[in-house]
Amino acid sequence: MRHVFAGFAAALMVAGCVAEPERQVGPVIDPLATENACGADDLQGLVGQKASVLATMRFSQVVRVIKPGMAVTMDFSAARLNVEVDEAEVITRVSCG
DSSP: OHHHHHHHHHHHHHHHHSOOOOOOOSOOOOHHHHTTTTOGGGGGGGTTSBGGGGGGOOOSSOEEEEOTTOOOOOOOOTTOEEEEEOTTSBEEEEEEO
16 A cells, blocks of 8 residues: 555656646737738839938838937837838838737
């Protein structure tokens, strides 16, 4: 009987060491659904143009112009339009985030 109890206790200790599967916290976000939420696909024609062209445009979403060496927050917002420019103030990338 003593051996059975010792075996049962050992099994319980091992079972306590098994990790539970990770659980998702918060809503599930489909990356494909948010990929173009800001409309960046329609603005790819801006790549190669001077950043000054942005002043002549109206946007319905938040626009963030990112310059070389500029500190930016790491938060992701699918509806925010990011416009990256180089040292010569030429637009190099248009993306959501």
